Amino acid sequence: MSGLADQQDGAAPPRPASRTRVMTIIAQDPAVQRDGRIVRAAATVPVDRLEPGPRSHRFHVVDYDGTSGVLHPAADLADPREPDPRPARWTYADRFAQASDEVLLGDFAFHAQNVYAIAARTLARLEFALGRRIEWEFRSHQLYLVPHAFVEANAFYSRDDCGLFFGYLPQPDGTTVHTCLSHDIVAHETTHAILDGLRPRFMEPGLPDQPGFHEALGDIVALLSVFSLPELIEFALTTEQDARNRVETGNDLTEQLAQGILFGVAEQFGSTTSGVRGSALRRSVKLDPNAAWLGDPGFQEPHRRGEILVAALTRGLVKMWTGRLAQLADRGAMSVRAAAEAGAKAAEHLLTMFIRALDYAPAVELEFDDVLDAMLVADAVVAPDDAHGYRDAVREAFGTYGIVQPTDRIVDVAAAPLYYDHVNATALRTNPDEVFRFVWQNLDALGLCPEYELEVAAVRPAVRIGPDGLLVEEVVADYVQVLDLTGTQAGERGIGLPHSVSGDTPIQIWGGGTLIFDQFGRLKFHQRKRLDDWDRQSRRVAYLAHRGLFDTRNRLGFSLGASRGLPFADLHAPDRGIEERW
Ligand SMILES: [Zn+2]
Incomplete structure (x- = not known):
């Protein structure tokens, strides 16, 4: 965090005391409301020097609309009470903490804050698990975030254009659907860019698991990040009567009930971005365990393929959670709060386990059994004892979908x-x-x-x-x-x-x-x-x-070379046949 640019007359620049700051975001998407009001969340975001955009050292929000050719003004998130503009670049005032729904939906400065905050915390979460900085797979330190890029209910990552591009679509009723306001769309696209930086060869033509993994990563990060908030599970547990009874009487929460709680959480994901967002997460969580999906022609398309991996991981989460609850019940330490915290801890551990697997994964030709292999081996290095039996839970859950740890990779x-x-x-x-x-x-x-x-x-x-x-x-x-x-x-x-x-x-x-x-x-x-x-x-x-x-020269399996951003634009184009998906 160099403050050189801020130095005046040799004086040290003012530096924020905290390493993080809190920014208001839309918790899931504008359609998810409580008491008739959009549900907000206070997102913890790493502190950074913010130029108008906002523009940090890793991200640059550019509000250029390619369809209309209009460049909207850059959002300045600095604290306006700070008179000197230079040190003010370290200040931040959350103008939207008390804002009305109309402001959240209509103020492009909020859209810029929303897209920046979600992208920045997604990157921070992956860097935390991997224990290092992650580079982009293009020659810039800053990833462009373009919140109103074009008129279409679509969003994509382009390596060639060094950015994430979010579309919007005016509706017949006069409202507009903004993909940049959907938490899982922003997190999903950000993870495409992050994974491309970590494993650029995953964009090469490979087996269907490889693009399937690219699609699954964002959904898994989004789901497990939300599930690691104990407040949210506690809320779900207290509204689910049967689950609450079981917890309060010290009976184990069965896997079926735990799965039900998870359904409830996933249900809110992309429930609608007013009808244009598909139901990837909901469908994944409900995908029954069956080893036949892997060979099913209906699961060859990357998004559908990714659902198998998401399903295996969520099943693993349920097993990890119910395993912890059984331990708590044995000790007579069960309460709704304790049950919620156990779920949050299991989700947090599983997410870290999953992200760390990236380092032990192959550089090319990734298959789902490599993901399982990498998760188990990498976790055993940092946590040899596995006191909660997490690795067995994951192994068992993947097994029910036909994903088995290879012995010789x-x-x-x-x-x-x-x-x-x-x-x-x-x-x-x-x-x-x-x-x-x-x-x-x-x-x-x-x-x-x-x-x-x-x-x-x-x-x-x-x-x-x-x-x-x-x-x-x-x-x-x-x-x-x-x-x-x-x-x-x-x-x-x-x-x-x-x-x-x-x-x-x-x-x-x-x-x-x-x-x-x-x-x-x-x-x-x-x-x-x-x-x-x-x-x-x-x-x-x-x-x-x-x-x-086949490529344009009728060759098969060759490196896609420079135009590797394109496959994601293709993958994310609306397709009525498979539902519109991100
Ligand atoms: Zn995608």
């Missing part, structure tokens, strides 16, 4: 005979060339074939805090491998080809992995998606061909 290599000579442990923490040197020296031990081009894509330090308060320091490096083949060559290697792929169709196949080093630069884990897993490559080619994802 994350290999514990702490005792493997690896060659560390010539490797500089300090350079290894930040330098892809040094990590590549380590990989090159250990190709055989790591089971990597020198025939396939290999690139160390990113090296990131991570610091996590376990439940015992101890720090776990790691360096996470990921690499990708690429091989270009013709259809004939692919067939010779054992890749099954569908009818639409001919012998001279160019095909690009991918592999890769993640290396987790400890604080001394010693490799602990090797997460691996083998390039020569011909079964996976066959499934990928079949899926891409089935969806007709």
